[in-house]
Amino acid sequence: MQATGGGRLHLGNLEGALRPWVKLQDSGDYDIFCFIADWHVLTTIGETPTDIYTASRNVAIDYLAAGLDPEKTAIFKQSDVKEHAELHLLLSMITPIGWVERIPTYKEKRELVKDNQLQVSYGLMGYPVLMSADILLYRANAVPVGKDQAAHLEISREIARRFNRIVGEEVFPIPEPLISEVSGELKGLDSRKMSKSYGNAIYISDTEKQTQKAINSAFTTPTKLHITDPGVPEGCSVCSLRRVYDPEHYTTQWEECRGGLRGCGQSKKETAEIVNASLAPIRARRAEIVADISYVDRVLAEGADRARDAASDTMKVVRKALKLAAI
Numbered sequence: 028m029q030a031t032g033g034g035r036l037h038l039g040n041l042e043g044a045l046r047p048w049v050k051l052q053d054s055g056d057y058d059i060f061c062f063i064a065d066w067h068v069l070t071t072i073g074e075t076p077t078d079i080y081t082a083s084r085n086v087a088i089d090y091l092a093a094g095l096d097p098e099k100t101a102i103f104k105q106s107d108v109k110e111h112a113e114l115h116l117l118l119s120m121i122t123p124i125g126w127v128e129r130i131p132t133y134k135e136k137r138e139l140v141k142d143n144q145l146q147v148s149y150g151l152m153g154y155p156v157l158m159s160a161d162i163l164l165y166r167a168n169a170v171p172v173g174k175d176q177a178a179h180l181e182i183s184r185e186i187a188r189r190f191n192r193i194v195g196e197e198v199f200p201i202p203e204p205l206i207s208e209v210s211g212e213l214k215g216l217d218s219r220k221m222s223k224s225y226g227n228a229i230y231i232s233d234t235e236k237q238t239q240k241a242i243n244s245a246f247t248t249p250t251k252l253h254i255t256d257p258g259v260p261e262g263c264s265v266c267s268l269r270r271v272y273d274p275e276h277y278t279t280q281w282e283e284c285r286g287g288l289r290g291c292g293q294s295k296k297e298t299a300e301i302v303n304a305s306l307a308p309i310r311a312r313r314a315e316i317v318a319d320i321s322y323v324d325r326v327l328a329e330g331a332d333r334a335r336d337a338a339s340d341t342m343k344v345v346r347k348a349l350k351l352a353a354i
């Protein structure tokens with residue numbers, strides 16, 4: 028995850044990524060490398076540096092609070108493992124510009140940067156190659172992605188195939204997407220997808236009161252003015268939260284809404300209680316972690332050591348394959 032916007036992670040991040048990662052970790056079936064993409068933040072800063080260091084730490088705090096376990100998962104910052112930069116450089120030599128230019132997220136980012144009257148940097152254009160280096164550096168077999176993000180992995184797969192073909196050996200496995208079902212389904216408070224940049228998010232680090240207040244202000248069905256007016260749960264932000272946080276009972280609530288048997292006030296109150304109950308253990312863990320911030324720094328340092336070991340093994344193979352080192 029990128030350390031943008033102060034680094035605080037929201038419920039879309041939690042349900043779409045963090046909880047699925049924790050499941051993968053606890054399954055014991057994977058060696059997991061889980062990093063904080065701090066260099067990627069620089070691709071869109073223009074001329075206004077932000078405090079990426081603190082933001083990265085905040086991401087790490089939420090990773091740990093959500094249940095990522097540094098004993099099982101290497102948790103680290105991208106900028107602490109310089110091999111990411113070296114592999115990015117080498118992969119950039121074999122990646123056709125056309126591949127990068129046609130990526131929809133690059134086009135979106137480019138327009139966003141232009142809308143904000145900023146120059147499109149060389150680094151922004153290269154971000155899909157850096158992202159590919161982030162994955163291929165660990166010779167990853169699989170990358171967890173949201174349902175709407177599987178296409179993002181395609182360029183990394185293409186670059187891996189092209190590299191292997193050029194050097195004539197299988198240096199990189201072709202990474203498969205591990206698709207999480209929830210991502211993209213959690214609506215923000217204004218019924219668009221929950222996102223930091225839309226300002227419509229509820230954060231893991233919010234208090235119970237802030238969460239309650241946010242849900243009270245959420246978009247519901249604009250034509251539902253009285254309890255007896257039928258609502259449209261599919262378009263309602265509160266319903267979206269209810270579906271994710273109360274999967275066994277949400278259909279009853281939706282039917283009552285459609286039939287004009289319940290009001291938005293009742294839905295909001297119940298949903299805030301359910302969301303707060305689900306987040307309580309994570310928030311308690313978060314408070315403990317924040318009280319000992321040196322623990323976070325230790326986790327990041329040890330994670331970087333583990334990542335560096337794996338990364339330097341890959342780079343030895345890559346340098347030899349490109350005949351930069353003795354074979």
Ligand code: SF4
Nearest residue numbers: 248258263284291294
């Ligand atoms: S009653 Fe509940 S589900 Fe229906 S529109 Fe209102 S908040 Fe949404």
